[in-house]
Amino acid sequence: MTDPPALAALRERLAVLDGLHGALRLLSWDQSTFMPAGGAAARGEQAAAVERVAHEKLTDPEIARLAGELAPWADGQDPDGDEARLLATVRRDHEKAVRVPAALAADMARASALGQQAWLEAKEAGDFARFRGALERHVELAHRYAACFPEAAHPYDAMLDNYEPGLTVAELRPLLGNLAARLAPLVAATADGPDPGPLAEPVDVDVQRAALLAVLTQMGWDDANWRLDPSPHPFCSSPGIGDYRLTTRYSRQDFDFAFYSTLHEYGHGLYEAGIAPALAGTPLHSAVGLGVHESQSRLWENVVGRGRPFLRWLLPRLRELGIPLAAAGVETAYRDVNAVRPSLIRVDADETTYNLHIVVRFEVELALLEGKLAAAEVPGAFDAGMSRLLGVEPPGVAEGALQDIHWGLGALGYFPTYTLGNLMAAQIWESARAGLPGLDEDLEAGRFGSLREWLRETVHRHGRKFPPRELLRRVTGGELSSEPFLAYLEDKLADAGVMPAKA
């Protein structure tokens, strides 16, 4: 049976849209890596132009007409098949986009490019005032955006839905509140623990980069499809199929950061690379949400990367690669890389306190959008939150409210997905262990293919075919929960000797 002609016509339109989105990703990647600073204004115009035509293409009434024409046909298809899910996704994307005027979408793209540059300059100067205008603009645009979805219970929900489809402040607030409450005793029980040492002594950046590439190659990386570049904030981007780009930040003093952030971004990249080629050129060939995305990065960074089996393989390999290890042996390293130590910088934070950094940001974002906080008050509110939840006080905005790029981009609602990722990673890990009985042995032997392919088969290949929670149910059989994460964390902290074993 051949596809109906309307499906071919729809697919042609979706392929153009997909190409435009790829171009947008490259514009953004380039701005964060190699673009000369002087190009920022023009980049804003370029991003706005492509965003604008992409928005026009997505909101074209012909999309709705074709999808409508195909509806009776789709009713006869497998409801879990690619075609039925594609049509549902296209209809949802279209209906959501028609709510947003093209000029607003272009304004947001332009503000994102300009805000990124303002953030960089303000951070470098340690001067929040240089960023305040950009943040005010982002908040204003977020409200104009939220106004397009008047049925939402909270102005934050419209932004959140772009990062974590379907999630709301009403669900998120108790989830994060409860998690913070449960983490508090864990942090208290470990704060007097041994001072964490680094994995490695200071070492030349060139040696770090070569070692990273050697480790990644063992994990499936190849030069024909991947890049690793420096950037102020580590990230992963895939401009298109077969093109996966990671960045990290190097410092002679801190191999640990480059190593674990690269492992993290590689987990993101594997997700992108694992989406089924059959979905190419359609909106299904994309991550389903940032929570699931983050679950893949955190799984490789923390669950695998800070686990004993992986460290048993890693440490001798790093030594061969010229990395001067600091830890005396695997058990010391295992304890050190899992040490709990409240600190200033989110991306440097340990697995336990990390989520408290997220709670601080979530509270600031909510207050901003609820009008309880002015942009100029953000540094103060941020610092107060850090002090209250983590007991640390940022010495300046570069280590405080400006430490992350997200607000520069105007990505309000993004941060909570990091914590969702931690929770989902623990849930998916439980399923992986059940599905792969020899997993520990594989990791200890440097065989990463079994886990990678299991994740590709159960998570990656579906792309956006199943909404996040449906995907999670398919993989784990359960609902989103913080219990597996807390249990995993408590077990590991006890096992590694970071805190006393449970009674």
Next chain:
Amino acid sequence: MTDPPALAALRERLAVLDGLHGALRLLSWDQSTFMPAGGAAARGEQAAAVERVAHEKLTDPEIARLAGELAPWADGQDPDGDEARLLATVRRDHEKAVRVPAALAADMARASALGQQAWLEAKEAGDFARFRGALERHVELAHRYAACFPEAAHPYDAMLDNYEPGLTVAELRPLLGNLAARLAPLVAATADGPDPGPLAEPVDVDVQRAALLAVLTQMGWDDANWRLDPSPHPFCSSPGIGDYRLTTRYSRQDFDFAFYSTLHEYGHGLYEAGIAPALAGTPLHSAVGLGVHESQSRLWENVVGRGRPFLRWLLPRLRELGIPLAAAGVETAYRDVNAVRPSLIRVDADETTYNLHIVVRFEVELALLEGKLAAAEVPGAFDAGMSRLLGVEPPGVAEGALQDIHWGLGALGYFPTYTLGNLMAAQIWESARAGLPGLDEDLEAGRFGSLREWLRETVHRHGRKFPPRELLRRVTGGELSSEPFLAYLEDKLADAGVMPAKA
């Protein structure tokens, strides 16, 4: 007096178009520098998508309607003013684009991206067969493109007009034929001259790069707006205002290549950077044609860079920068960098034989488009042309028909503009010398601002405001001619001792 509303509406549309073109330039730059090879297919789709929507935007009937509505108003404006010229250019671009179906424009963009990759792989493998299909596709597309302009006397004219607006095969064939005939005795008179030595001995690539940046900085380069990256084929691209990117190819053995190719690309970059900001966001903010573009690169590379005053400044500076010079002194270097030596590679060719490389390519392109040559026969025809005009025989396709990227991109009609650039550079140089009496002294003292600003003022700032030959008349008072180039070349070759002084 305020602008009419239709002009603002038109400008808004032109700004979107300008942003899309900037995105296309970045997609192409990235593909030639940092894109993993595996991303080529997706990049083809991205380029095709952006090209397609740009074509839709340019051919939108609303453009013609707005331009038509503005025609009476424009008649009352200064005919040499920005507005009148903008409207004339918009109307020309629109009328030209409506001739070309959107699907054909997208096919050409896609074929360009795919052909670039095929060219790279075929060149690396030394196997023309891997590129044949891509070239056949380019020829087929060129014919489909030419068919959109049935009034053209030759199928080549339609492609040529994209690179050198207004020029035709009927004019180009005698111009190049005459030039080749005049160059033959020059080459014969110098072929027994002293063996040219390199400017510098082998030196580490890092040292080369640092020296290049130091020299460029003296010439006006700054990190806030410029980049210099490695790529297989040197080129210059400006994704947008404030963002100028050069590439070169390094080899320990060949500082000369990196140096002069970078000087060449910097000349291109200065042209892009010199276009008046007032023209931003319109089609006037662009080079007027590749001949004028090339005149700027060849002027800095050859006329300045291989001239005695510049060498007097350069050589001590290079020595300070750690470049081990090969030449005993300025006079030896002056003779060596102007030596005439028929050779295989166009981008390595001396200033005298260079144009014969172009003639070989022009003949092959004409024969391809006239159906007198099949794609598979290109290597043979290329080698025969090299043997006939230059007396050299490529040992393989990598040094023969596949040495340049242009045919990979499908850029048939591009090569002749290099020779146009040589001719125009000599004409513009005559005017610069007349306008800047202290020019030699400036160059000898490392003061490059006077020439740079003179070029900006007379050539660069106009962008596409005046068609190429009108611009040339405005700058030089004369018509396109090969006589100033031949006179300049004969004088320099005699002055440098490469050939006997004229009687």
